[in-house]
Amino acid sequence: MEIKTDLYLGDCKEVLRRIADNSVDLIFTSPPYADQRKSTYGGIHPDRYVTWFLPIAEELLRVLKSSGTFVLNIKEKVVDGERSTYVMELILALRRLGWLWTEEFIWHKKNCYPGKWPNRFRDAWERLLQFNKTRSFKMYQEEVMVPMGDWAKTRLKNLSVTDRIRDNSRVGSGFGKNISNWLERDKAYPTNVLHLATECGNKNHSAAFPEELPGWFIKLFTTKHDTVLDPFTGSGTTNLAAKKLQRHSIGIEIVPEYYAQIKTAIDADNAPLFKLMPDYAQTENQRCLAVC
Amino acid sequence: MEIKTDLYLGDCKEVLRRIADNSVDLIFTSPPYADQRKSTYGGIHPDRYVTWFLPIAEELLRVLKSSGTFVLNIKEKVVDGERSTYVMELILALRRLGWLWTEEFIWHKKNCYPGKWPNRFRDAWERLLQFNKTRSFKMYQEEVMVPMGDWAKTRLKNLSVTDRIRDNSRVGSGFGKNISNWLERDKAYPTNVLHLATECGNKNHSAAFPEELPGWFIKLFTTKHDTVLDPFTGSGTTNLAAKKLQRHSIGIEIVPEYYAQIKTAIDADNAPLFKLMPDYAQTENQRCLAVC
């Protein structure tokens, strides 16, 4: 079956009207964050952010299936030494609109932006707000399970260096066999904290988030041939992830240049079977090897 | 100089009145979370949580120095399939009261509460909301610096194997010293995500948080002989951490049994010089050894 990736150029508030009621299984999006600089592209002033977003949220509520899920990636900026409160207000407003605020996942960024300030540390996390239309939404937890194996690998990695040397010196002591035992272990369910890196050195045009992020939620909340929607698709990361996971997807982008780039990227990605996305296990392994 | 640990039995709203204006350098507390079951101790109904907390917050605003910091450890519960919104509403209400919402730290719990639900993963994080009276609060960032991320990957690898084996043979002497040298040389400032275990090996009966948690903020926002306040001190973890770090502290607890236990614990802890708290670097190592 052919995977459809429908890309629209335009303001999502308008374009969304063309999408049928109850036709989308997952909405994953990262809207432009509030910004007090008006000149920036998409820079919505914090004071008007909720007002700006609500009509869009209303359309999203309409097009999502009752069993579907809406995941909103957002983080408030610092304004005049304080965190803005527009995300708090947005959550409250969305609930008044009828959305259920089911959960808040944390994206713990492994490589956050550097910098030093006298009153603040580097910001290393973003919100992933999960909203639903009903309490009986679909969730395929097994699809994002983490093998216990990387747990064991990490533990191995964190044996003190002296321990490892000691064990290495016992040639054929059975140490290796122990490792493989660990690796064969059962899988575990993840938590509501995702530990991923931001995409940094990619030659591709910069994306706001790595493909693993929408990929994780696509695997968790949809099955093959379901439909994923990103109303602020930007560099098209959500659509690319959906395509690689064999989900239909819809992407809406207001900037013509971005829209053209997405089209190119999607067309170029015509060998999904050979470019399978790395699964969460591999990613976790990389984390533990690097961090611990 | 003698470290004072003042413990009060009573309702903090009342007891706080006895504390002088502008006399506290850091407030760290984890109030009873909202709970729709009235029967539970301290169970405040979510709908009345803000109303209940505001008078206390007003007293806290009064007793805190203008250069001081208020850190609130809190996490909203799930009620009827949704995250409660009382924390969002509390943030907005505290700002109306005059508090500045400076930052939100994340406590990423490595070993979170086990369990499995069809519609939800395990909750592995809590909020640490930082509030201030002014924008010029004191912050001692160097006190909580962490070893740089690549210390294990790069620096250990650069040592020749013979070096490592030689050092290994000198049990506990040379090798350990080398390691601590590296740790002290290349440190980086941490981020706003704290990666701590919930209660790693602490023989203490259940506390809401590990001693490292208040310890981290005490080191970050106070110096020796400053005063730390916990109006809901519970098992006294904040006061114990303060004492070990040689800060004066005030603890208020409404339940007589808890109050008695804290008194005992504080009195038993009379050898602070021999029970120094591990610094963050060691903690990180312990975390990896214990958890991963």
Place this chain on the structure above:
DNA sequence: GTTCCGCATGAATCGATAG
């Protein structure tokens, strides 16, 4: 084919400077 090293690159934030 590996491993290793160098380097550009970030949904950042502050404070100073300029309009």
Place this chain on the structure above:
DNA sequence: ACTATCGATTCATGCGGAA
């Protein structure tokens, strides 16, 4: 006084080229 722009600060990651 208030807003817009700019330079300085900082560090994990992954890419590309080299050994």
